[in-house]
Amino acid sequence: MKTQDMREQLAQMGNGAHALATQILGNSDDAADAVQEAIAKVLGRPGGYDPKKGSLAPWFMRLVRNHCIDLLRRRRGEPLEAESLPATGPGPEASAEAAQRDEAIRSALAALSPDRREIIVLRDYMDLSYAEIASVLDLAPGTVMSRLHRARMDLKETLIRYG
Amino acid sequence: MATEHVGELLSGYLDGELTQQQRQRVTLHCSGCEQCRDDLVELRALRERVSGAPLSELGEDQWRENMNDTTVQLSRGIGWLLFIAGLLVAGFYALYHLMIDSSMSFIEKFIIFGVYGGLAVLLFSVLRQRLIERKTDKYKDVEI
Numbered sequence: 001m002k003t004q005d006m007r008e009q010l011a012q013m014g015n016g017a018h019a020l021a022t023q024i025l026g027n028s029d030d031a032a033d034a035v036q037e038a039i040a041k042v043l044g045r046p047g048g049y050d051p052k053k054g055s056l057a058p059w060f061m062r063l064v065r066n067h068c069i070d071l072l073r074r075r076r077g078e079p080l081e082a083e084s085l086p087a088t089g090p091g092p093e094a095s096a097e098a099a100q101r102d103e104a105i106r107s108a109l110a111a112l113s114p115d116r117r118e119i120i121v122l123r124d125y126m127d128l129s130y131a132e133i134a135s136v137l138d139l140a141p142g143t144v145m146s147r148l149h150r151a152r153m154d155l156k157e158t159l160i161r162y163g
Numbered sequence: 164m165a166t167e168h169v170g171e172l173l174s175g176y177l178d179g180e181l182t183q184q185q186r187q188r189v190t191l192h193c194s195g196c197e198q199c200r201d202d203l204v205e206l207r208a209l210r211e212r213v214s215g216a217p218l219s220e221l222g223e224d225q226w227r228e229n230m231n232d233t234t235v236q237l238s239r240g241i242g243w244l245l246f247i248a249g250l251l252v253a254g255f256y257a258l259y260h261l262m263i264d265s266s267m268s269f270i271e272k273f274i275i276f277g278v279y280g281g282l283a284v285l286l287f288s289v290l291r292q293r294l295i296e297r298k299t300d301k302y303k304d305v306e307i
Contacts, residue, residue, distance in 0.1 A: 007227070007230055010226065010230065011223045011224075011226040011227045011230065012223055014219075014221065014223060014225070014226030015219040015221055015222070015223065015226075016219070018219040018221055019218035019219040022218065022219065023218075028219075028220070032221060035226075036229050039226070039229070039230060040237075043230065043237075044237070101212065102216050102217055105212055105213060105216040106216065106218070109213075109218075120213060121213075121218065123178065123210075124209075124210045124213035124214050125213055125214055125216070125218055127214070129180070130175075130178070130180045145171050145172075145174055145175045145180060146171045148171075148174050148178075149170065149171035149173065149174040149175075150171075152174060152206055152209060152210075155209060155213075156205060156206070156209055159209070
């Protein structure tokens with residue numbers, strides 16, 4: 001893959017990777033740094049990605065996830081609290097109702113366990129296939145559907161509580 | 164009417180990840196089960212809500228700019244590395260020739276070494292201080 005193509009794909013995946021990293025690290029700024037470091041790693045050694053082994057997205061997401069987990073280990077991070085997740089405010093054009101709905105989603109996601117947050121972001125926010133999710137999370141392909149379903153049901157219940 | 168709910172197959176159905184046989188099973192079950200039908204509608208709405216939620220406030224352009232920064236930083240780093248390596252080689256080369264030069268007395272050699280060595284140490288010290296300040300200055304991005 002040409003480096004320019006890779007850069008373009010990485011730019012397009014940046015937001016998804018940032019959302020995933022935010023769910024793991026619990027902080028938008030730390031997540032942005034982690035994604036930036038992951039991008040630098042990839043661009044520093046573009047030959048590390050082998051297109052024969054699958055598309056770039058799951059490979060990159062796995063790299064971002066592992067990097068975030070390394071960061072957490074190094075910092076000996078405490079379990080995430082709902083308040084620690086970013087309050088990424090809506091733009092000025094967003095209606096108050098939409099902002100409330102977005103806030104409810106963020107709060108409900110923050111209330112889930114990290115593994116449930118991850119799988120929901122990978123599928124519903126990033127639109128990865130089950131096989132790709134299995135590769136990112138290092139799961140058996142057959143377990144993705146059941147885990148995702150449990151996570152969605154949890155999110156649904158939590159959203160009812162958050163309104 | 165099917166009595167056993169299809170559970171996780173609803174998610175697979177929604178995501179287009181089921182086999183044809185599984186899809187038929189879900190379709191058939193949902194046609195007679197109001198609860199699973201409602202669950203499917205709710206799960207679909209939930210998925211749309213998550214996919215449209217601003218979970219990241221950064222834009223593609225920002226990542227592109229950051230990548231350019233990374234390239235600039237990398238090339239700058241390589242440039243500095245080459246410059247310092249060249250300087251060191253030149254320094255050692257000059258020192259070697261100074262040492263073996265028999266046309267100069269020890270005092271002359273000492274003076275030359277002192278002047279150039281002192282300049283090199285001063286330069287290194289200033290560069291190091293600048294680097295530390297650049298890394299630790301909280302107000303470096305503040306425009307006056």
